[in-house]
Amino acid sequence: MRKTISRRDLVKGSAALGLTVFAAPLKAAAPEPTAITPALIDAARKEGKVILYSAMDLPVGEKLGKAFEAKYPDIQVQVERSGSERLFQRVDQEFASNIHAADVINSSDASHFITWKRNGWLAPFVSEDIAQHFMPEYRDPDGMSATSRIWLSSIAYNTNLVKPDDAPKSFADLLDPRWAGKMVKGHPAYSGTIMTATFQLVREFGWDYLEKLSKQRVMQVQSSTDPPKKLSLGERAVMADGNDYGIVLLKEAGQPVEPVYPTEGTPTISGPTGIFVSAPHPNAARLFQAWLHTRETQQFFIDFTAQYSVHAQVQSKPGRRKISDIKLMKEDAAGVEKMTEEIKTRYAKLFRV
Numbered sequence: 135m136r137k138t139i140s141r142r143d144l145v146k147g148s149a150a151l152g153l154t155v156f157a158a159p160l161k162a163a164a165p166e167p168t169a170i171t172p173a174l175i176d177a178a179r180k181e182g183k184v185i186l187y188s189a190m191d192l193p194v195g196e197k198l199g200k201a202f203e204a205k206y207p208d209i210q211v212q213v214e215r216s217g218s219e220r221l222f223q224r225v226d227q228e229f230a231s232n233i234h235a236a237d238v239i240n241s242s243d244a245s246h247f248i249t250w251k252r253n254g255w256l257a258p259f260v261s262e263d264i265a266q267h268f269m270p271e272y273r274d275p276d277g278m279s280a281t282s283r284i285w286l287s288s289i290a291y292n293t294n295l296v297k298p299d300d301a302p303k304s305f306a307d308l309l310d311p312r313w314a315g316k317m318v319k320g321h322p323a324y325s326g327t328i329m330t331a332t333f334q335l336v337r338e339f340g341w342d343y344l345e346k347l348s349k350q351r352v353m354q355v356q357s358s359t360d361p362p363k364k365l366s367l368g369e370r371a372v373m374a375d376g377n378d379y380g381i382v383l384l385k386e387a388g389q390p391v392e393p394v395y396p397t398e399g400t401p402t403i404s405g406p407t408g409i410f411v412s413a414p415h416p417n418a419a420r421l422f423q424a425w426l427h428t429r430e431t432q433q434f435f436i437d438f439t440a441q442y443s444v445h446a447q448v449q450s451k452p453g454r455r456k457i458s459d460i461k462l463m464k465e466d467a468a469g470v471e472k473m474t475e476e477i478k479t480r481y482a483k484l485f486r487v
Contacts, residue, residue, distance in 0.1 A: 164277035165258045167265035170424050177417035179208040184418035186211060187225070187239040189218040189326055189405070190283075191359050191380075194439055201434060202425060209418055217357055218243040218326025219478075229255060234412035237419035240282055242358070242405050243326030245471035247279045250408070257411040261424035263445065268427070272404075272444040279408035280427055283435065284442040284457065287331035287358065287401040288378035289394040295371040304397040305339065308374055309346050318353040318364045319374035321487060323478045327358035331375050331401035332477050333470045334463040338398065341480060347374065348484040366391050375401075379440040382454065386440075395455075399463040 168174070178184075184202075188195040192215045199211030216224065218241045228235060241247065250256050251274070258277035272281035289308070291301045295316075302308055308317065320328035335343060353370055355361060361376030366389040373381070378400070381393040407426060413419040425431055432443040436450070442457050450456055481487075 163258075164260050164265075164273075164275060167260050167262045168420065168424060169262050170421065170428075174417060174421055174424075175206065178206065178415075178421040181415040181418045182208060183210045183212060184415050184422045185214065185235060185237045186422070187214050187216075187221055187236040189221055189242040190215065190240060197438065198426070198431075198435065201431070202422060205425065206421065209421070211422070217324040218246065219322070219324055219329060222246050222249075222326075225250070225255075229253070229412075234410065234414060236410055237413040237415045238407060238409055238422055240405055240407040241326055242403055243329050243470065244281075244404050244406055244465070244467035245330075245474065246326070247274070247406050247408060248467055248471050251276070251278045255410055255412070257409045257413065257416070257419075259409050259420055259423055261427055263424070263427045263429065267429070267446040268444055269446070274406075274408075279406040280423075281404045281444050282407040282426060282432075283405040283439070284444060285327075285403050285405075286378040286395070286457075286460065286462070287327055287375045287403060288373075288381065289396055290362065290365055290373040290376070290378070290381045290391055291394065292365050292368055292371050293390040293392050295368060298392070301392070301394060302372060303394060305335065305343070306398070308372070309343075309350065313350060313372055315351040316371040317350060317374045318355060318361045318370040318372075318376075320358045320361055320376055321354055321356050322481050324356040325358045327377055327403050328375060329474065329477060330403050330465065330470055332481060333473055334401040334465070336473070336477070337466075337469065338463060341484075344481070345484055348486075352485065354485055354487045362391065377403075382440040395460050397461070399461045402462045402465045404465060404467075 195213040195215050199213050202211050256278040260277040264273055264280045268280055289302055322329040322332045358377040359380055361373040362380030362384055364370050365373045366384045378393050381391050384391045409419045409423055429445055429447045432445040432448045436443045
């Protein structure tokens with residue numbers, strides 16, 4: 135039996151997340167919802183292509199692209215994948231040079247959409263599913279983006295190298311000398327997941343915590359997808375941060391890894407998707423955005439990625455832990471935007487990377 139994510143669960147999740155991405159005004163200016171009509175499909179087919187800039191793992195983005203192409207065979211999906219902070223720099227450079235290559239973008243740093251919206255770079259678009267099944271906390275009030283996925287940045291350990299009773303249970307435990315030289319973590323200057331998680335750790339514990347952690351001789355990698363891989367290979371015993379869904383998928387595949395959701399709370403990450411106002415394939419972009427947020431696609435997505443959907447009709451896969459059962463740290467995209475440069479600078483000095 136699958137368990138449906140109820141509206142009550144979503145409300146509970148919203149309260150735990152705090153300001154996820156969007157703060158709805160008294161009067162929203164979003165356009166009227168758009169259905170996937172034969173006219174939209176025909177217009178998208180004439181364009182023949184959609185270019186997706188994505189911070190999703192490349193296999194995930196490519197699998198989504200193949201699923202879209204199977205549904206709409208005459209439209210090719212070109213996936214350009216990089217870490218969110220690198221994507222942000224790329225988009226800024228392209229717009230500064232009057233280059234408009236991307237149609238749709240998904241970032242793992244929700245604060246990017248604040249900047250892009252302020253710059254006037256996003257096109258308003260609301261699909262019927264977004265309008266009907268996504269709570270206001272998970273969609274921009276002006277229709278500029280919607281939360282396509284949510285995941286966590288957890289701790290984890292290699293079960294061949296660490297006994298369950300000895301495994302760290304909290305962020306404070308990571309400062310124990312026993313873990314010196316045995317941990318791996320991602321980098322906030324590359325990964326939006328790690329940028330968002332680092333902001334939440336600094337807000338909760340202060341820079342003093344990261345200063346102490348930096349003295350633990352931590353292996354530094356780039357993407358949030360890298361720590362789970364290093365852990366499963368046994369290159370490190372403990373993951374200090376990284377995406378939890380990578381750990382869940384590796385565990386389901388029989389790898390010796392186990393996620394830990396810290397007692398202080400787990401950093402929460404949301405991944406919005408939006409359309410650029412300068413999209414070279416605007417109809418294909420709208421079709422892709424509408425398709426991505428249907429119940430069918432969202433169900434398909436969470437089943438194979440072990441992430442979370444905020445579509446009210448999507449069901450959780452049996453055996454996986456519900457987000458409503460995990461103590462979460464509050465996300466604050468506006469706070470991340472204000473602290474991004476400080477985080478990059480101070481983190482680089484502390485970890486000497």
